[in-house]
Amino acid sequence: MKALTILILFLLLLVIPFKAFAQNIKQGDNVVLTKNEVINKDYFAAGNSVTIEGTVNGDAYIAGGNIVINGTVNGDLLTAGGNLDIRGNITGNVRAAGGNININGTVGRNVTLAGGSINLSSNANINGSLTAAGGNLAIYSPIEKDINLAGGQVTIGNRVGGDINSAVGQLSLTQTATVSGNLTYLSKNSASISQDATVSGKITQNIPQDKQITEPAKKGILALFSFLKIASFILVAIVGLLLIRFFPIFLTRVSSLIIGRPWTSMGIGFLTVVAFPFIFILLLVTVIGIPIAFFLAFILGVYFYLAKIFISFVIGQLIFGRFSKNTNKVWPYLLGLVIYYLLATVPILGWFISVIAGLTGVGAILVAKKNYYLDLRDKKLI
Secondary structure, eight states: OHHHHHHHHHHHHHHSOOHHHHHTEEEEEEEEEOTTOEEOSOEEEEEEEEEEOSEESSOEEEEEEEEEEOSEESSOEEEEEEEEEEOSEESSOEEEEEEEEEEOSEESSOEEEEEEEEEEOTTOEESSOEEEEEEEEEEOSOBSSOEEEEEEEEEEOSEESSOEEEEEEEEEEOTTOEESSOEEEEOSSOOEEOTTOEEOSOEEEEOOOOOOOOHHHHHHHHHHHHHHHHHHHHHHHHHHHHHHHHOHHHHHHHHHHHHHSHHHHHHHHHHHHHHHHHHHHHHHHTSTTHHHHHHHHHHHHHHHHHHHHHHHHHHHHHHHTOOOTTSOSHHHHHHHHHHHHHHHTSTTHHHHHHHHHHHHHHHHHHHHHHHHHHHHHHTTOO
16 A cells, blocks of 8 residues: 555656645755654655754655755665765665765765765764765775775775775875775776775776777767767757747746755755656556556656756846746747757766756756646636
């Protein structure tokens, strides 16, 4: 019965937004779970600022600009945002993505991180394995099991109970580093290992090999890439113009949500993406739900495709300086689309922009559809 309930809620979230589900997500500019509050179920929160001081007896799904976890989560923590500060006690796994990630608390199981700057302080304690990818990684907490990571500048300064496998620009082990297993790293630069550091296993450096591509092959790949980009741009431009022509009010509503409630929109998009794989697998297992599973996957794919259109429209409108029903929407949209595609082609940054744009756009679409549903219900049209 519980599985069926989750399935129905998720289906309604994608197709016709469901008010009860939306109410389970704590939204706002500043969302706070106070110290004396206890949540005896899974907890969902999204906002510009989210602070958890209380206790969650279940999994916590958090998205926002600034996120602080001071309380206790007796389950898994899945979070994404600009600045993440995890100081409390997480009994399960931690899955986090953000610009700056700081962990100062205790994690009962495994940790998976992706961010620009990642810091695990000496006050933290990771009782499982660590998997991380980022620009700068400073690992000063004890890690009970293996470390698998990729990063630019990586520093390890505490006990590691298993092996270290990494692909890095520069790897450093401080005098307080102790590795119980093997140290294997892929890098052009030799690791900086303090004389006082201890590696019980074997140290192996693998140097990446530059693959030579012939000039004709390079030209062919570049031509194909350029053709696909141009074709994609033209198709998205046409779809966007059709939206402007036939759904101008919906376009404006979604765009206004992206500007007015960006973190909430991104948070709802993030929570949707997190929930989808579980629902998809659940439907496949039921066999009779296989068509619904692929239908939901199609709908979510459409939403992500439309997301870049709404983001482009927002970029163009911000440059033109205003939102107005009387403003010509075509030129701002096309300008924004050009800027979006140029940014999306930048290595690494482009991927990050595409992900953020997709999550924010999907979240805003879902919120707008929910608002439409509530408007129609208030007018007794449904």
